[in-house]
Amino acid sequence: MLLGIDVGGTHTDAVALEERGGCMETAASCKVPTDHDDLLGSVTAALREVLRDVDPARAVALNLSTTLSTNAIVEGKVEDVGVLVSAGPGIDPHLFMPCRHFYALDGYVDHRGNEVRALRGGQVREAVEACRKDGVRVFAAVGKFSTRHPRHERVMRNALCAVDGDEPCEAADFVTMGHELGGTLNFPRRVATAYYNCAVWRVFNEFAEAVKRSLDDLGLGHVRVNVLKADGGTMPLAESRRMPVQSIFSGPAASVMGIVALCDIVHDSVILDIGGTTTDIAVFADGAPLVEREGIDIGSLPTLVRALKVRSIGMGGDSAISVLADEVRVGPNRLGPSACHGGERPTLTDALNWVGESEVGDVEASRHALRDYAASHTMPAEVLAGRAVEYASRTIHRETRALVDEINAKPVYTIHELLEGKQVVPRKIYLMGGPAESMRGPLFERFKLSVEVPSDYAVANAIGAALTRTTWDLELFADTERNVMFIPSLSYRENIPSNYGLEQARRDAVNQLSMHLDAMGVKLDKDEAQITHASSFNMVKGFDMVGRNIRVRCQVRPGVTHRMGRV
């Protein structure tokens, strides 16, 4: 039995899924209100509720999607972090310092990983001392091009931890080294990501501890716990305690994975999750969700956190209808609940009630509110309702088109890619969220594409959470002139012979990926490891080839472990 929990803005949803007769089915599900001051309480309440009708002993795994890290960052409830960077030449690092305790140290590693200038011991010690004096206990150590050579970050860590090598940290509670965040090049993002990872580390770890305790109390001590990531994958709880920043913005990912679990998506498609306040738009290419090219932004800083490409627009069931001159608009504001749920101002949901697409709440109240509002703008109520629905579908259509265009305009780097370039052309729309069923018709009219609304769409996000599989990605970098291969996210460095080639690099990348997942207790089918980038460049000095510069990126494609309704 698999458990899934999605802590949302309004509700915390939980499901228990069970395999019966070769079919994955929902054994129990529930919604409890989310208490933002006590997320643990919400999680525990949802678990208690969902476990009422099933046997806890049968549960093997719990996947949890929580807003904890996101909220901590957005609300500024984070702890002080000491950030030490070695930037070398380029843009002044102070221009993107994320916090007060920021120390730019003299030192320089170049794009091939050569140490051009070493760190100065005295300067490092001074920075460490200054942080200590202010009572800072968690630290980010980030170097420019540390993904090519992490030496400076190691020197900083050792100084912070008061150790010489890889021994456990003595003098600091937690240190994030930039290269552990992955192989992507982007120093400012690396700084921000390492900073956030430290800033939420304590609050996340306390939560993780508490979840563990609650599970023991509920008789679920044996359950494997995974935490959702924004890229539509999960990570084991132990991993999440080291990389809490990866848990930000996992909400939309849970919804998208829910659709994946409920529907068989094979084509280029658009996923629309129409909620109360917003509509989240995600795009699939050949049945696979698209991720942000570099990473997601949080608290005004761009990060390296991989995330599904989701565009959120202010258009939901509770979006208020307004009339400006002769034009009927919906959203982006949300003004209280819909009239059919006791609100005053008519909303999109009320308009949908009127045009006969749905029967939500008190339909008569919807009609009443629309009539009043239409009268005050000397407009027949049916025109107001009709135009409101039309406006909503038009807005969603326009924003979707814009997102697809943006994806198709992304730069490419070879003639082949440019001339044979894959264009995303959506062939199907998948709808979920409260108003999904009632928006089906209007959206079909607009898109002229097949529109599917899966059953169970109300708790699809929790189902998505429950079924999301563990993902991981890594980048391998090899330089045969210097006889070195390096995988930043694993801090794995190996000497290689001069004849090391691209094929070996691809094999090594896949092997390291599965070994790492294995160590986390996740079995990886070799076919699930996907090489997303592989290149090899001859390096020339004078007119002689002196080596090859090899880069390979490898990932477990985001996806679900099971589909609903079959195994």
Add this chain to the structure above:
Amino acid sequence: MLKADKSLGIIFFPAFDWAISPTHPEREERLLYTQDQLREEGIFDIEGIDEYKPSVASVEDVERVHFCFPDVPSVATRSHMVSAGGAIRAAELVMSGEKERAFAMVRPPGHHAMKVVHGSRGFCNINIEAVMLEHIRARHGRKRVAIVDTDCHHGDGTQDVYWHDPDTLFISMHQDGRTLYPGSGFPEELGGPWARGRNLNIPLPPGTSDEGFLAVMERVVMPILEDFGADLVINSAGQDNHFSDPITNMNLSAQGYARMNEMLAPDIAVLEGGYAIQGALPYVNLGLCLAMSGMDYSGVREPDFTPDSVHQEKRITEYIDRLCDVMPELYFNPPAFDGSEKAREGVISAGWFVRHKDIYYDVDNISEAQTEMVRECPDCRGTVRVETRSTNNPLCLGVEVPADACDACRDEGYRILEEAQLKGGFRYIQFINRRDDEVVRHGF
């Protein structure tokens, strides 16, 4: 988050699958480290700086500029079409107002490609700046444009393409042609009889550093640009003046390049050469991107930079000083065209300007002999007629009716075409009527 002072569009097309040969300086690896550096600096996260996909130039785009023999696909690979398309995309960004400035960081380069093309010269097949510029003019009308070529090699191709165009000011600063390929680019090369002073060459001695380049910018280039009053300023941004470049002998640094670009404030920059792919390009390109977007570039330094790298000998400073005294005169008061029999730059004969050229295509080992003629016309720029033969092609003909052609020059263009088709022994004929946008290809 950082915000650019001037919005900047970057078209990055490193052509990771195209090279002249595996160990040639112009190869796949060339922009690899630039890409690494720009990514690592987070340049595309700066508000106002965005990366764009290149367009692909069409055959018509190329034929607006060049007479290609036997035809465009034979001399320009797909990579060349994308590279030129990258420059066109940069221009479109600026012309449409989407970005204030744009930098096409593309390869292969183009400034050695002349009006007539039989093959590759100096790693260039088609002139990507010219293809871009004529694309702009075809869409947005006649524009006064200044192209400032800061590549270490003389931009002989661009010079040739715009030799007769009074609307295009071409200034090339480069290492003295007596010491470097292509061996041309001297002050007396001032443009055709009706475009005198619109072509300026500033040959600099080997060993010129930041100091010398900036002096030339300040005392020669900027006053002339101000006087010319261009609608658009384009930087042919070759980066092989760098002190670490393996095929040249200059001492410019990334700081010097950035400062030059800042002074020039080009609307569009197009990458040309630059072959110190590890030690220079990443830093020079970063410096240019920051300078173009009006951001602070003072922190950009090469790993092997020392004050010695930009040291300039006293005698060089003195030489450049004298050069700066005399160069502006060539623009403000160009000596009259000497069309007499013994003039090397061509003669005027029976109402036509005529000159003979022998051109060597070093990459493809092709020799070409051509006769270029331009009709002397009081009302327009005059129809152009080029006869050319090379070791690759038998006798061919190119005829161009300029965009501003008068009726007489247009009719003359068609007369030449007709006559050539009827009785000329030309293997291929390319005719372009820029005035009415008509292209005729004959003999294919």
